[in-house]
Amino acid sequence: MASLVLLIGFVILAIITPWITDRADFNAINTGDNPTNHPPDGDYLLGTDRYGRSVALQLMWGARVSLFVGFAATVLTIVIGVLIGLTAGFFGGWIDSVLMRITDWFLVIPFLPTAIVLAAVLERSLWTIVMVIGITSWPSSARLIRSQVLSVRERLYVDRARALGAGRLHIVGRHILPNVTPLILASATLAVPISILTETTLSFLGLGDPTEISWGGMLDQAQQSSAVTSGHWWYYLPPGVAIMLVVLAFTIFGRALEEVLDPRLRKR
Amino acid sequence: MWGWRVSDPSPNGNVVELTNVQVQFNGGRVRAVDTVSLEVGRSEVVALVGESGCGKTTLIRSIIGLEPLAHGSITVLGQEVGGRRGLRSLRRRVQMIFQDPTGALNPRHSIYEAVAEGLRIHKVKGHEPTLVAGALSSAGLRPAERYLRRFPHELSGGQRQRVLIAAAMALQPALLLADEPVASLDASIRGEILALMRSFVDSHGVSIIAVTHDLGLAWNIADRVAVMYLGRIVEVGPTEEVLGAPKHPYTRALLSVVPEVAGLEQQILTGETPDPSRVPSGCRFHPRCPVVASGEADRLGFGDRCRGVDLELEPEVGDHRVACHAVAISATAGQ
Structure with a gap:
């Protein structure tokens, strides 16, 4: 419950940020008079960075990017993973073999080098990052979902549905998909934090969208300005804590969702 | 409704x-x-x-x-x-x-x-x-x-x-x-x-x-x-006849180990459990059949048929049908 409140809080904050703050506050022309590397106080809630930009403002704008990339990359990962995993597991035979060889091919591609190459070659934008994460992380969820489908497909209630005269669409829609849903949710709640962390990694490596501020980009800036050795904790701690909170909230929320959807776990 | x-x-x-x-x-x-x-x-x-x-x-x-x-x-x-x-x-x-x-x-x-x-x-x-x-x-x-x-x-x-x-x-x-x-x-x-x-x-x-x-x-x-035995029906008929007067040695063996059924000498089947990928030649029950194992089939002269000739369900009495050489031969002999 607390995790849901936290998540909704972050999402609302991300959505309303453009209305309550002004992006122009980051422009050099407006930050010239600001104190640099200023510790948190009444004027600057979370202090300022080496260019005099407000860390609190960056955190708010960064939430937009991090959450957007987290959700969009997860949707892409799960949609491809479910389609491939469900088709391969349900039909089996040569369809399964072909799809799984393709999956294996993507699975053995090392993630970070591919991500770096793609991010370097393609246009620098958030969509590129989303695509990079999606392309490199769908195979594991496809494999996961396929194995669960293989198990559910052999359950007696699927036999009963077939004996009742049910068609393939009915069996997949009414029996297999609902019983694979917990796994889909689990892998989605795991994919969101992984996507956020991947965006962080890429931004930290300087491969993110340079025109956007993200939590990973903030950490990158903090590292470049030697914030840790200079004792400027207000520069790296807020984005780090924010990433941790969102990732934790998603993981806990995933477990809670599973309890709501599974009648056996429902409390009466 | x-x-x-x-x-x-x-x-x-x-x-x-x-x-x-x-x-x-x-x-x-x-x-x-x-x-x-x-x-x-x-x-x-x-x-x-x-x-x-x-x-x-x-x-x-x-x-x-x-x-x-x-x-x-x-x-x-x-x-x-x-x-x-x-x-x-x-x-x-x-x-x-x-x-x-x-x-x-x-x-x-x-x-x-x-x-x-x-x-x-x-x-x-x-x-x-x-x-x-x-x-x-x-x-x-x-x-x-x-x-x-x-x-x-x-x-x-x-x-x-x-x-x-x-x-x-x-x-x-x-x-x-x-x-x-x-x-x-x-x-x-x-x-x-x-x-x-x-x-x-x-x-x-x-x-x-x-x-x-x-x-x-x-x-x-x-x-x-x-x-049924090994993928085939070996005896079929009205309940009273099949369970009351079983003809096939397999049915008799099944019934003999039911505690409530009196009057049948208990017969524990020996031999390996049947494997449907290696069906025995002849009557598929012969490796475990007490009639063959006791030598009774050979003594009465149809042991080779049990081991060599596959057989279908033969009418016994009315609807009661059995797939067993011993039963078929004793029925012919009785006529």
Whole structure:
């Protein structure tokens, strides 16, 4: 419950940020008079960075990017993973073999080098990052979902549905998909934090969208300005804590969702 | 709705006819069911008995289309359903009850959905909630309203089996296939479930093929008994004759280990358990047959036939048919 409140809080904050703050506050022309590397106080809630930009403002704008990339990359990962995993597991035979060889091919591609190459070659934008994460992380969820489908497909209630005269669409829609849903949710709640962390990694490596501020980009800036050795904790701690909170909230929320959807776990 | 009776049987009055049915696994190396013919009349209860792995469950799964036929044909109400795809309307007329009611119910579906599923698949006309409630109460779950919104894990094993029976009977089948319907239930519930199934035979004219390894159960509910061994029926006939005066050495051995049956010397079968991928030549029971093992077959001069000549079911007395050289020869000698 607390995790849901936290998540909704972050999402609302991300959505309303453009209305309550002004992006122009980051422009050099407006930050010239600001104190640099200023510790948190009444004027600057979370202090300022080496260019005099407000860390609190960056955190708010960064939430937009991090959450957007987290959700969009997860949707892409799960949609491809479910389609491939469900088709391969349900039909089996040569369809399964072909799809799984393709999956294996993507699975053995090392993630970070591919991500770096793609991010370097393609246009620098958030969509590129989303695509990079999606392309490199769908195979594991496809494999996961396929194995669960293989198990559910052999359950007696699927036999009963077939004996009742049910068609393939009915069996997949009414029996297999609902019983694979917990796994889909689990892998989605795991994919969101992984996507956020991947965006962080890429931004930290300087491969993110340079025109956007993200939590990973903030950490990158903090590292470049030697914030840790200079004792400027207000520069790296807020984005780090924010990433941790969102990732934790998603993981806990995933477990809670599973309890709501599974009648056996429902409390009466 | 609950006044319905099975009408339209086929011209010869049989609800289901199996002709030389063969089901293969592993690309034909294993014949789980090997040339079985059986017919079931209207309102008839047939028990399929035999030890584990003899193919009895595979046989009824093939009737409902869960196992493709390699050879032979199956007709339900005079129309062929065998082969790879059966007619959906005929599917409705054959329903199945499973051994494990817990596994046969989707844990995420409420009782209402479990019963309504078949009605929706077959687009049964009528007010769905009424049909579902009627089916549940006819299966002894009263008041039905108390069960509709529950989930399988909230019911007892007996109640779950009643739900499956209700779901099957809601489609007004002509033939009910029951795969060890009470094997997973408490002894105290077994009688109730069997009585419930029997009541459908009397009230609706439903026929039942019940698979069981429990001869006592067969004795209680069956009109006819078919004994299977290694994919084939070795003895079939009216219950009183097959279980009261068994002819086949295998049936006799099965009966001799039932404690309640007096008068038969206990016979524990020796030899390795049968393997359907390596069916013995001749009579497939001969490696374990007490008549062959004791040397009696050789003494009477037909031991070579047992070991070398495969055989079909031969008429014994009336409907009672046996596949055994010893029985066939003694019958000829008696004439």
